[in-house]
Amino acid sequence: MEEIVITGNSVAYIYNEISEYYTCVFLIEKMNRLFVIDTFCGSLSMEPIVRRLEKLDPKKEVLVVNTHFHWDHVWGNVAFKDKTIVGHRFCREDLLNNWQSQIDNNGQYISGKVEPVLPSLVFDKSISFPDDQIEIFHSPGHTRDCISIFDWAEGALYVGDNVESPIIYVEDPNLDTYIETLKLYLSLPTRKIFSSHTLEITNLDIQKTIDYLLMIKDGVRVNFDTANENRIHLENLAVLRSQA
Template sequence: MEQIVISERHQLFKWQYPEWALYLHLIRGEHRNYLIDSGIDHISLEPLLPILATLSKPLVLINTHYHWDHVLGNYAIPADRIMAHQQTATILSNSWDTRVKEASNYLSALPPKCLPTDTFTQDYEFEDDGIYLFHTPGHTADGISVYDRIEKVLNVGDNLGDDLEHIVPDLDLDVSTYIATLDQYASFETATMVSGHMGLAQPTIIEAIKEKIASTSNG
C-alpha cells in the first residue's frame, strides 16, 4: 500500500494490482472522518487498518457504487455508518454472492455480507464538515461522488477511466447521461479530482474526456 498525502485533510491509499490500481480516500473532517470505498477484503486492508484505528472521531464509510472492488471490504472497516446510494444497497442486497464470485481471483478470504446502513437518492450533506454526496450516474447507474466544499476536492468514484491513456470509463448507461454527470462536475469549483482507479487528476480532464468521446463518435 502506498500513501499519498494531498493535505492534512485528504490522504489517498493506493493498492497496485497487476492490471490496475485501486485508490481509497480518507478525509479527516472536523467532526467526522470519511473513507471513500472499502477495497476487497481484510487481508488487503491490513496496512490501512492500524491507521484507521488511530482516528478518534466517528468514521463514515462511503461506497461510491456497487462494484466488488469498492464494497467487499465493508465488513473490515471500523465504520460507524456506511453511506451509499439507495440503488447500491438494493443491488448489493440482491447480488452479494455474485459480487464475491466476480472477485474470486483477488480474495484471500470470503467477505461476509455487509451492506450500506444509510442511503439517499439525490444527495446528502454533512454540512458541519463541508462534505457533499451526490448521485452521478455514468460508469454505473448507482454511482455517487463526494465533494469537499472546504478544500475543493472532488472524488468521482469510477467516473474517470483507469489511467490517462484510457480516460473514458466503461459505461453502464448511455453517453448522454454520462455527459450530464461531467457537466455537473464542471459546475463545481474544483482544485483536485480523485478517481478510484486513476488516483489524482486535474479538473481539465473533464473537457479531455468530452473531446475523446466526440472524436470516437465522429470516427
C-alpha cells in the same frame, strides 16, 4: 500498498494487487467525522486503514462511503460492520443483486474476509455534512449508482470510477446522464480531483471524457494510440450494444 498524503486532511491508500490497474482508497479526516471512501477487496486490505482510525480521535464518527457497487470498491465493507456505510440506494440494490456473480468472476482478488455488508445509510440525490463541509451526491455515469464526494473546504472532488486516464470504462447505457455528471464536475470550484484508478486527474481529463462519450453517442469511429485503450473502447461498445 502505498500511502500518500494528497490534501491537508486526506490520505490515499494505493493498492496494486489487480494487474490491470491500481486502486485508491481515501481517508478524509474532518473536524467531526472520518470519511473512508471505498474499501477495496476485503478485510485484510483494510487493516492499514483500521489501524490508522484506531489512532485518531475516538469521538469522531467513522463514515464509510461506497462510490458504487463494484467488487473492488466494496468487499472491504466487512471491516466496518459496526460503522455507518453510505451509498446510493441503487448501490445497495445492485450490490445485493450482483454479490455472487462478482465473487464468481473475481474471487481470486479476495483479500482476507468478505461478506455482503450493504450500505446502511442510503439516499437519492445528495447527503450533506455541513459542519464538516462535505457533500456526497448522486453522479451516475460509469454505473447508475455512482456517487461523488466534494470537500468544500479543500476544493477536493472524489469521482470514483467516473473519470480515468487515458480512457474510462462505460457500463451504463445512459450516456446523456454521464455527460451531465461530467459537466457538473466542471462547474464545481475544484482545486484537486481524485479518481479511484488514476489518483489525480484534471478538468482537461474530464473534458476529454465528455468528448469521448459524445463520439460514441454520435457513432464516430475512434482509434486510440495503444492496444489497451482500443481494447477497452471495444469493450465499451460491446457493453452498450448489449444493453441497447
